[in-house]
Every structure is written in C-alpha cells, then in structure tokens.
Amino acid sequence: MTGEKKNKGLARAAEIYQSRDKRARELKADGKKVFGYFCCYPPVELMTALDILPFRIMGDMDEPITVADAYLPTIMCIFYRSCFDIAKKGRYDFFDGFIGAHACDGAERVSHIWRYYIKSPCSFFLDIPHTSHSAAIDFFKVQLNYFKETLEEFMGKKTSPERLKEAVSLHNRQRALVRDLYDLRKSDPPLITGSETLQVLISLMCVPVEEGNTILEEVIEEVKERKELPEKKACRLLIWGSLIDNTAFTDLIESSGLNVVIEDTAIGTRPFWHDVELTEDPMDGLALHYLKEFRCPRTFRETGPSYREDLESRFGYLKEFVKDWNVNGAYLNIIRNCDIHGYEVPAVRDYLEGLGLPVLVIEQDYSTAALEPLRTRFQAFAESIG
Amino acid sequence: MEAERKKKKRTSAKTLQTAREAGYFGKKMLQNALKAREEGRPTAWSMVTWWEGELIAKAMGVELVFPENWGAFCASVRAAEPHLDRSHGEGFPSTLCGYARNCLGYARNMADNNLEVPPDAPGGGLARPTFLLSSGAACDARYKWFQALGRYLEVPVWTLELPHTGVKEYFLPGNKEHNIRFIVSELKEYVAFLENLLGKKLDWDRLSEIVDQTFKTLRIAYEVDLLRKAVPSPMVAQDFWSIMIPHLYLPDDPEAYEFYKRVYDEVKYKVDNKIAAIPNEKYRMMFSELPPWHTLGFFDEIAERYGIALVIESWSYHAIPPIPEEELEGVTDPLELIARLTYRMWTGYNETALEYGVDPGFFMSAYLKWAKEYRADGLFCHPLMSCRPATYTLLHTGNVLMDKFKVPSVVIDGDIVDLRVFNEEEAFSKVEAFVETMDHYREVRKKEGLPW
Numbered sequence: 001m002t003g004e005k006k007n008k009g010l011a012r013a014a015e016i017y018q019s020r021d022k023r024a025r026e027l028k029a030d031g032k033k034v035f036g037y038f039c040c041y042p043p044v045e046l047m048t049a050l051d052i053l054p055f056r057i058m059g060d061m062d063e064p065i066t067v068a069d070a071y072l073p074t075i076m077c078i079f080y081r082s083c084f085d086i087a088k089k090g091r092y093d094f095f096d097g098f099i100g101a102h103a104c105d106g107a108e109r110v111s112h113i114w115r116y117y118i119k120s121p122c123s124f125f126l127d128i129p130h131t132s133h134s135a136a137i138d139f140f141k142v143q144l145n146y147f148k149e150t151l152e153e154f155m156g157k158k159t160s161p162e163r164l165k166e167a168v169s170l171h172n173r174q175r176a177l178v179r180d181l182y183d184l185r186k187s188d189p190p191l192i193t194g195s196e197t198l199q200v201l202i203s204l205m206c207v208p209v210e211e212g213n214t215i216l217e218e219v220i221e222e223v224k225e226r227k228e229l230p231e232k233k234a235c236r237l238l239i240w241g242s243l244i245d246n247t248a249f250t251d252l253i254e255s256s257g258l259n260v261v262i263e264d265t266a267i268g269t270r271p272f273w274h275d276v277e278l279t280e281d282p283m284d285g286l287a288l289h290y291l292k293e294f295r296c297p298r299t300f301r302e303t304g305p306s307y308r309e310d311l312e313s314r315f316g317y318l319k320e321f322v323k324d325w326n327v328n329g330a331y332l333n334i335i336r337n338c339d340i341h342g343y344e345v346p347a348v349r350d351y352l353e354g355l356g357l358p359v360l361v362i363e364q365d366y367s368t369a370a371l372e373p374l375r376t377r378f379q380a381f382a383e384s385i386g
Numbered sequence: 387m388e389a390e391r392k393k394k395k396r397t398s399a400k401t402l403q404t405a406r407e408a409g410y411f412g413k414k415m416l417q418n419a420l421k422a423r424e425e426g427r428p429t430a431w432s433m434v435t436w437w438e439g440e441l442i443a444k445a446m447g448v449e450l451v452f453p454e455n456w457g458a459f460c461a462s463v464r465a466a467e468p469h470l471d472r473s474h475g476e477g478f479p480s481t482l483c484g485y486a487r488n489c490l491g492y493a494r495n496m497a498d499n500n501l502e503v504p505p506d507a508p509g510g511g512l513a514r515p516t517f518l519l520s521s522g523a524a525c526d527a528r529y530k531w532f533q534a535l536g537r538y539l540e541v542p543v544w545t546l547e548l549p550h551t552g553v554k555e556y557f558l559p560g561n562k563e564h565n566i567r568f569i570v571s572e573l574k575e576y577v578a579f580l581e582n583l584l585g586k587k588l589d590w591d592r593l594s595e596i597v598d599q600t601f602k603t604l605r606i607a608y609e610v611d612l613l614r615k616a617v618p619s620p621m622v623a624q625d626f627w628s629i630m631i632p633h634l635y636l637p638d639d640p641e642a643y644e645f646y647k648r649v650y651d652e653v654k655y656k657v658d659n660k661i662a663a664i665p666n667e668k669y670r671m672m673f674s675e676l677p678p679w680h681t682l683g684f685f686d687e688i689a690e691r692y693g694i695a696l697v698i699e700s701w702s703y704h705a706i707p708p709i710p711e712e713e714l715e716g717v718t719d720p721l722e723l724i725a726r727l728t729y730r731m732w733t734g735y736n737e738t739a740l741e742y743g744v745d746p747g748f749f750m751s752a753y754l755k756w757a758k759e760y761r762a763d764g765l766f767c768h769p770l771m772s773c774r775p776a777t778y779t780l781l782h783t784g785n786v787l788m789d790k791f792k793v794p795s796v797v798i799d800g801d802i803v804d805l806r807v808f809n810e811e812e813a814f815s816k817v818e819a820f821v822e823t824m825d826h827y828r829e830v831r832k833k834e835g836l837p838w
C-alpha cells in the first residue's frame with residue numbers, strides 16, 4: 001500500500017479533509033477505480049461491493065465560481081454550481097466513473113450537464129422516485145439493479161449477494177460508529193466540536209469504508225480520553241438544512257458563542273442515522289433504506305390530516321435530537337437556491353419553535369468570502385440565548 | 387403618451403384571431419371551480435402534470451384550477467406583488483418560484499378569510515380546494531410548494547410520480563417498460579386515493595372518453611406546430627402563449643378540440659397563402675422557456691424593429707409528438723394510455739438527445755430538433771429568477787446549439803412575476819446587437835453546409 005499512514009484519529013481525519021483527493025489518487029495509482037457520486041442517494045454499498053472507491057462530490061466554498069458561469073445559470077443551487085465549477089477546473093479528473101442522481105433539482109440537472117462536458121469512462125444517472133409508496137420502492141430497486149449492472153459491466157465482474165451483504169455490514173458498522181461519535185457530543189460541553197466532527201465525516205466520504213472505520217474507531221477512543229475539552233458555551237445548537245462542507249463555516253458559528261451539537265444535514269446525521277436492513281436479497285434493503293429511511297425533505301412524505309400531525313410525522317425525529325442532545329437553539333441553514341430546504345423553512349421553524357427553541361434562519365451564498373458578515377447574526381443569536 | 391405606450395406594451399398583439407379568443411378558457415377554469423365550490427362539488431388545485439393526474443381527477447368530477455397558470459395571470463395583470471410580500475412575511479425565501487410565492491401568499495390571505503376566496507382576489511381567485519395534486523415532474527417546487535400549503539389549507543396532498551431517467555438509461559433494455567409500469571401502478575394508487583377521499587367509484591367509461599378526447603386535441607395541437615415550420619411563420623410565440631391554455635389544461639374539453647380545429651384552419655390558411663405573422667420576417671428565433679408575462683409587448687416591438695419572429699418556443703407547454711402507432715397497439719387500459727402519454731412528453735426527444743450525445747432529453751433536446759426543422763437563426767434565452775427548471779439548462783442549450791449547428795443565443799434576464807428583473811432598455815440593446823450575430827452565423831452555417 002502506498003501513502004503509508006502517518007497520522008491517526010483526528011489528525012488523520014484533518015489531513016484527509018485538507019487534501020480530500022490525495023488518498024483517492026494514491027489508491028487510483030495502485031489500480032483502484034474511483035467513482036464520484038452526488039449527494040447521499042447512490043448506495044455506496046454497491047460500489048464498495050465491487051471494489052470501487054465511492055468518492056462524495058463536494059464543492060469548494062473557498063473557490064470563486066468562474067468557469068461554471070458559462071454552463072449553469074446563477075439561479076441554480078450554488079453548491080452544485082461550485083461542484084461543477086471545480087470539476088471543470090480539473091479537480092475531479094481522477095474519476096473513473098460519475099454517478100449522477102435525481103436527488104433534488106440541482107443535483108439532477110447538474111448531473112445531466114456534467115455528463116456532456118466532463119467525460120468519465122463510466123457514468124450512470126440514478127433516478128430516484130419522489131415518494132416512498134410501495135410501487136416507488138419496487139421501482140427504485142429496479143433502478144438500483146441497473147446501477148449495479150452498469151458497475152459490473154465496467155468492472156468486468158459480478159458481485160454476489162454475499163459480497164453485497166458484507167459491504168452493507170461494513171457501511172452499517174460505519175453508521176454505528178458515527179452514531180457513537182455523535183453520542184460524545186451529548187455532554188456539556190460536547191467532547192468534540194462541530195468543526196472536528198465535520199472533518200471526520202468528510203474524511204469518511206473520501207476513503208474506503210474500512211479505512212474510514214479505522215479512523216472512526218481511533219477518533220472515538222481519542223476523544224473519549226480527551227483532557228482538554230472544547231469550551232462550554234451557553235447555546236447548544238442544532239443545525240438543520242442544506243449541507244455544510246467547510247469548517248470555515250462551523251468555525252465561524254462556534255467562535256460566535258455557540259456549540260454545534262448535532263447537524264441534520266446531508267453531511268451530518270442523515271447518511272448515518274439508520275442501518276441498512278440486511279434482507280435476503282440485499283437490493284431490497286438498499287431500496288428501502290435510501291428511499292424510506294433516509295430523511296431528506298426531497299422525498300415527499302404523506303401529509304397528515306392536520307398541519308400539526310403533518311409536522312409531527314415529518315419532523316418528529318428532530319424532537320429526539322433536541323431532547324437527547326439537550327439542544328437549546330436551532331439554526332436553519334439554507335444554501336441560496338436550495339428549494340428543497342427553502343420550502344420547508346416556515347414549517348420546520350413552526351415545529352422547532354413549538355418545542356420551545358429559538359430559531360435562526362440564514363440564506364447563505366456558499367462562499368467563505370461571504371461568511372464574515374454572518375458573524376454578527378450568530379453572535380446576536382447566541383446572546384439572545386445566553 | 388409615455389404612460390400609454392407602456393400600457394400598450396404590457397400585453398402583446400396576437401397575430402391570430404383565435405389566439406385573441408383563447409383567454410376564454412382560462413376564465414372558464416377559474417369560474418367552473420368557483421361554481422363547483424358553491425355547489426359543494428369537489429375542486430382541486432393542480433400542478434400541470436402533463437395530463438397524468440388531471441384526466442383522472444376530471445373523470446371523478448373534480449373541477450381543477452392551476453396555481454401556476456393563475457400565477458401567470460396575476461403577473462400579467464400586475465397583481466402578484468402583494469402575494470409575494472405576504473409569502474416573504476411568512477418566511478419563504480424570495481428565491482423560490484414566483485408562482486409558488488404568489489400562491490403561498492394568496493393561501494395565507496385565504497387562511498385569514500376563513501379559507502374562503504378573499505373579496506379582492508385577482509380573476510375571481512382560486513376556489514378553496516378539496517385536495518392538492520402535486521407532481522414529481524420537472525421541478526422540486528411542484529411538490530414542495532403544495533406540501534408547504536399544508537400550513538394554511540389542511541387538505542390532503544397527492545404527489546404523482548414521473549420517472550426521470552437519463553438519456554443513456556432510457557435506452558437500457560426494459561427500462562422504458564419498467565417506467566411505464568411504475569406510472570401505471572402509481573396511477574392505481576391515485577385512483578384509490580380519490581375514491582376514498584370523494585366516496586365514490588371512478589367511472590372507467592368516462593375516463594376512457596376523456597382520454598380519447600385528449601389524444602384527439604393533442605394531435606391537432608401538434609399539427610398546428612407542424613404548420614409553423616413554414617417560412618414565413620404563420621404564427622408566433624405571442625399567439626402560442628395564449629392558445630396553449632386549452633390543450634395544456636383542458637384537452638378533454640370538446641370545446642378545446644373545436645377551438646383547435648379553428649386554430650388549425652386559420653394557421654393553415656395563412657400558410658397556404660404565405661401570410662406572415664409579422665409582415666417583415668427577417669429572423670426566425672426560438673424562445674426558451676417562459677416569457678415575462680407582464681411585458682409581452684416587448685416581443686411585438688422586436689418584431690417591428692428588427693423583423694424577429696419567434697417561430698417556436700417553450701417546449702414544456704407544447705403538445706407532444708404523437709406516440710407511435712405500434713406502441714399503442716392493443717393498449718386499452720386508460721391508465722396505461724395516460725402513462726404512455728405523459729411519459730412520452732418527457733422522453734419524446736430522447737432519440738434526438740441520443741443522436742447528438744446530449745443530456746437531458748427533456749427541456750433542451752427539443753430545441754436541437756427544432757433548430758433544423760424551423761430553420762432557426764437564434765435562440766432567445768429568458769433565464770428566470772424564479773422558475774428553475776425553465777432556466778437550468780438554458781446556457782447548456784445555447785452552448786450545444788452553437789456546437790452542433792452554429793445557431794447563436796442571446797440571454798436576457800427576466801422573471802415570470804417579478805417586474806423589476808426585466809430591464810427593457812437593456813433588453814432592446816442586447817437584441818439589437820444580437821441581430822448582427824445572427825447575420826454572422828447565417829454566413830457561417832452557409833460555409834459549413836448547414837441547410838439553413
């Protein structure tokens with residue numbers, strides 16, 4: 001194995017976070033195939049089972065969007081514009097495959113456009129239904145099978161249900177470890193900061209699952225034994241909404257008098273909160289998991305008979321987060337032009353306020369250059385709680 | 387004088403007599419729903435679902451109104467602003483779809499008025515719905531918006547599924563039929579939902595009649611499109627944006643069918659007699675995707691000043707090219723006919739997309755086919771602040787048209803409801819400069835041996 005590991009635990013996570021493609025490029029040089037994928041919907045288990053490294057495509061808040069302007073209009077989700085921008089600049093030129101997904105509008109259209117301008121030896125566009133009706137789950141399973149066959153054809157080998165089950169177990173192990181890590185944020189102060197957690201979670205999305213699991217085990221052990229704890233602050237914050245993939249943002253929040261204790265986002269709890277059920281045909285468990293268990297508001301949930309009941313059925317899980325992590329303030333993070341989260345703002349706010357939490361809503365521009373002006377809003381929010 | 391000029395320019399001068407009469411259908415929809423509500427019959431607010439959900443609801447005796455269409459109406463009479471403010475006050479981001487914000491603000495007003503239509507509602511308002519019919523097609527707004535209405539209306543929302551494969555995936559063995567089967571099973575669930583909600587059974591014969599009528603109306607609307615390939619163009623986008631209402635919203639209505647027969651005759655007469663929609667047609671442009679409803683007169687002015695005819699436009703509002711006969715052989719189940727119809731809408735240009743190696747098949751690929759068939763000199767791109775799907779692929783479409791056919795595009799920002807985004811003076815100067823670009827590329831196409 002090239003690229004012998006020097007660091008362990010948090011330091012290793014920080015290292016991967018800093019140079020996200022480094023390990024993937026090393027592995028590629030050793031002959032491993034690397035596939036970039038959008039959002040949390042393409043099952044990573046299928047890629048792992050075929051010895052492919054699934055690499056989560058992210059944007060770069062530090063990089064001004066320039067090249068994408070000729071391809072994607074400014075009204076598009078800025079996160080996906082950024083993903084495309086850095087890809088067009090060559091940042092993802094090591095991909096052997098590209099997996100687009102009909103996760104949300106932004107992901108869907110950028111997937112199509114991506115395939116025209118950025119060529120990879122293999123590509124697949126995963127259609128994802130909008131509901132979790134039983135017909136939708138059956139349909140999704142069919143789509144997952146097409147996805148699997150595309151990977152198998154490219155890799156020139158077939159996977160077996162046994163191998164797939166092993167991959168599911170490995171990823172479930174990762175999910176369990178992430179939940180253990182989140183448990184370490186229940187104390188006051190939390191044993192690990194939001195920025196550190198983000199580094200760990202992002203590192204998991206850039207390396208093979210086994211390596212990620214080792215990092216997690218090391219991190220958990222290290223954090224448990226920590227002598228120097230993060231600073232205790234008056235506000236224990238829940239973040240809900242569009243993803244955050246840069247610690248500049250969490251640093252800004254945490255240096256404004258808030259402790260981030262839990263994030264209900266696509267690089268937070270969402271990909272890890274439920275295990276994939278090990279069904280006899282593993283494809284059943286995968287279809288069920290990604291369409292039904294995974295809680296992104298991009299999937300329509302049946303409305304209840306009343307607004308209150310509807311809120312409860314859609315956001316009831318947040319109540320557990322608030323209780324178990326002793327949350328006393330919520331921040332709704334909306335990347336500008338992210339409609340999926342934008343439409344939810346009044347409803348989520350109603351729900352969280354109903355739990356007695358103060359709520360801060362910010363539409364932001366996914367740019368570190370535009371972060372500083374937000375500081376006063378976070379500070380004022382922290383003061384209102386403290 | 388200036389005020390008068392402005393007033394004149396708000397609406398466009400339609401070139402077809404039939405287009406001038408089409409406003410009737412929009413009013414008919416709104417009034418039918420208000421009447422149904424008064425008489426205690428079921429009503430629904432519906433997304434455009436490209437006939438997937440509407441036809442079944444109608445067969446169940448539900449009167450439908452379309453908040454997207456009503457949004458366009460509010461914008462055209464410049465009555466959307468107070469609704470937008472209201473929606474903003476509720477905490478909805480102002481980057482969301484303009485029609486959605488218009489509707490959310492209106493629903494807030496309704497909630498304040500015991501869920502009845504507020505007295506000053508534009509066009510008589512949207513009748514209180516028995517349920518909401520949302521859709522997973524085209525954009526996230528189409529189901530997130532209706533879900534968000536739960537805050538005010540507390541009525542059930544049904545979300546229809548419509549598969550969105552990529553082009554390559556569409557051609558994977560068996561995938562298309564899987565997609566159709568999925569739509570059919572979803573439609574069965576939808577029928578069960580309606581039967582349960584309305585406490586009555588679906589009249590399948592009535593549904594078959596409705597489906598039959600719809601196929602006929604769409605066929606003739608498509609034939610009108612074919613006539614438009616003529617040079618000079620017998621009708622323009624200013625006409626289409628009026629006549630699209632009946633086939634898009636009321637294709638099952640025999641009146642709509644009769645109307646299209648007249649449209650067809652009128653357009654055919656103009657083609658046969660070489661009567662141009664605009665007298666000095668010099669440039670033939672395509673338009674994508676939704677126009678600035680509050681400033682439609684702009685297009686008359688560019689016709690007058692530069693001889694620009696918008697010969698084909700707005701893919702998502704057109705009738706689909708008919709389904710091949712062999713695909714329909716032996717298909718009698720009205721649910722399957724509907725599934726095939728709507729699916730065709732979204733995949734009908736996949737062959738074109740495959741031919742040119744592009745994605746997606748919807749929204750952009752039609753323009754590739756049209757560029758050739760309608761002998762287009764350019765594409766007028768109208769990116770909207772607040773309609774994402776109409777905007778996402780615009781630049782891409784422009785790039786591909788240039789790559790493949792040396793057809794240039796011009797980008798003029800605007801919006802469907804927000805008046806402030808469209809800067810008319812700037813738009814005129816851009817178009818003026820673009821005329822030269824079109825001249826230039828005509829030469830380039832000639833040199834490269836392209837047929838127009």
Ligand code: SF4
Nearest residue numbers: 039103104266296340
């Ligand atoms: S809205 Fe949902 S699907 Fe879209 S990027 Fe965010 S988490 Fe992913």
Ligand code: SF4
Nearest residue numbers: 483485525527773774
């Ligand atoms: S974003 Fe566009 S397509 Fe979607 S609901 Fe709004 S107007 Fe309709």
